[in-house]
Amino acid sequence: MASIHVRKLFKQFGSTSVIRGIDIDIRDGEFVALVGPSGCGKSTLLRMIAGLESIDDGEIELGGRRINDMAPRDRDVAMVFQNYALYPHMTVAQNLGFGLKIQGLQADDIERRVQQTADTLGLGALLQRRPRQLSGGQRQRVAMGRAIVRQPQAFLFDEPLSNLDAKLRVQMRTEIKALHQRLGTTTVYVTHDQAEAMTMADRIVVLKDGLVEQIGAPLELYDRPRNAFVAGFIGSPAMNFIPGRLQLDGAPHVLTDDGLRLPLANISRGLHGDRVLYGTRPEHFTIDPSRGTSADVIVVEPTGSETQVALRLGTQPVMAAFRDRIAARPGDRLALWPLAGEAHLFDAAGGQRLN
Template sequence: MASVSVANARKNYGHLEILHGVDIDIQDGEFVILVGPSGCGKSTLLRMIAGLEEISGGRISIGGRVVNDVAPKERDIAMVFQSYALYPHMTVEANMGFSLRLAKAPKEEIKTRVREAAQVLGLEKLLDRHPRNLSGGQRQRVAMGRAIVRQPQVFLFDEPLSNLDAKLRVQMRSEIKQLHQRLKTTTIYVTHDQIEAMTMADKIVVMRDGHVEQIGSPLDLYDRPANRFVAGFIGSPGMNFVEGKISADGPLDFIAHGGARLPIPADVPAARGQDVVYGIRPEHLTIGPTGTHADVILIEPTGAETQISLVMGGATVVATVRDRLSLRAGDTLSISADPAKAHLFDAVSGKTLRL
């Protein structure tokens, strides 16, 4: 196991700069997820750590050793790709042990490591099968097993679950997290799915357009987003945003462009008349006898919860409630926001106003 350090890492393709000086420190044994929309540079960064992409500037270190010019096979890492990349003519056992055979490891050692990895992944009864006789989840386990048998310092995962159906993704992300808890190997995982990031990571790195927007634990990012982008990207459904300004007189409240008046957090410095964006998560909106009037436009029951889309203060927002309410589109109701859970963002920079 080893720590990983990325210092001022840059990546250029000709005159086009993809990564703009990325800094990330990953501790020994941490499970870190790089998350962001397509094209943000997260997979490029992972491939640079693996040595599959050249670094244009900066430094990448694994276990305290700078690896900028070190070949991928000498970095002591193992990578699991989006595609399983299994050899169709080989059995599960042969696929898992292939890298060790290339390294000319003793046959008994190969057999022992493969059997140990198969036991961890629940593949003991599948070792004689070929990939064509396996389900998608089983193939992904084999790809993971091939990485495990190498006993690397660092595991790299590049969107490994994106080819699986929704139910299997939930199962596999649980298995990957449990695997990490058992092996305690430093893991860097790339995904565009913020639910995967929230449920699996010790630390999340949110990226956009080749920049790191924020680094922190899942709940840190959820409760204290640094800017509007992070606030909207982390959480499902995403945070609600209403544009407006701080009241010029009277109580220090937020006034939406559509006229709705909402309370603001007591610990957030805001100047009277300042243009801001009010952020509130769906679960922090409450339907009751008092509050701001809102018009229902859509009801989406999910079983345990119901998501209600409303027009409030000229903006469309979503409220998540656990009660079984008798509502339909066109109804008008009263909705209130918990000021202690609200966020204010600068209207121009998008940065949080919270100190």
């Protein structure tokens, strides 16, 4: 196991800057998820740590060693890819042990480590099967096992669950998290699915256009996003953003372009009349006939555990989520009221947090 330190890292493809001066510190034994939209540089960063992409400038340290110029095989990291990359002509046991064979380990040592890894991942009964005889989840376990059997200093996962169906993804992310808790190996996990990052990672790194937007624990990013981009990316359904002007005469509130007053519990920055974005998460709307503003119901989406409702608040489309099973249909009106203590306020021009 080892810590990973990324310092002022840069990467260009032609005239396009993909990584632009990134600094990240990953602690020994930590599970860190890299998230962001397509093209933000998360997979490129992972491949640079693995040695599969060259570094234009900056440094990467693994366990106190500078690894910029090391060949991938000398870095003591193991990577799990999205497409499994199994050898189709080999059995599960041969797939698991192939890397150890290349390293020159004795046959007895290979067999022992393959058996230990297979037992850890529930593959013991599948060792003589070939990849074509396995389900998608079983193939992913073999790909993970091939990394685990090497006992590396760090695991690198590149969107490993993207090819699985929704139910199997939930099962596999639980297994990966439990595996990390048992092994304690430093893990860097790339995903475009923020739900995966929230449920699995100790900390999340949110990337945009090759830059780090925020690093923090999952609930820290959810409760205190640094800017509107992080606020909108973390959370499902996404945060609602309603434009308006900050009003500081009397009780602080935001006056929307439709003339609606949205309550604020606190404000630390901003001037009266500033253009702002009022952010509220879907679960922080309530139905309050005494104070709420009439909102038109557009779509009702019952999920069982909650009811998600798409509405029009004034001219602004919003999404609300209620734990109770409300009796609403398209065309109805609900008295919608945001919880002032849960409101997020952002500068309209730069998107930076104001409260």
